[in-house]
Amino acid sequence: MPVTVRIPTPLQRLTNGQGEVQCEGRTVTELLADLDRRFPGVKERICDESGKLRRFVNVFVNEEDIRFAQGDQTAIKDGDDVSIIPAIAGGSTWYLGN
Numbered sequence: 001m002p003v004t005v006r007i008p009t010p011l012q013r014l015t016n017g018q019g020e021v022q023c024e025g026r027t028v029t030e031l032l033a034d035l036d037r038r039f040p041g042v043k044e045r046i047c048d049e050s051g052k053l054r055r056f057v058n059v060f061v062n063e064e065d066i067r068f069a070q071g072d073q074t075a076i077k078d079g080d081d082v083s084i085i086p087a088i089a090g091g092s093t094w095y096l097g098n
Helices: 028-038 042-046
Strands: 003-006 020-023 057-061 081-086
Touching: 003 028, 020 028, 028 042
Parallel strands: 003 081
Antiparallel strands: 003 020, 057 081
């Protein structure tokens, strides 16, 4: 059974509009490589030139942030759910009640 990968809206144009895709891999790194094989261009948007996840990209395996596990070497098993979530930043103090 493959792994379900949840794709953020800005990347869905690369996955033919799909919000969820099936991929395989034993680690997050392998999973992202398979995702890029199936949907070329995805990895370059979420990883830097050295292949590491960009700072503003969060990846969760079964709702656990991989930054608090083994990072991109976090183990993946059949049936897991992986979410790729771009970080959201910004805002204004004006919005906080002013």
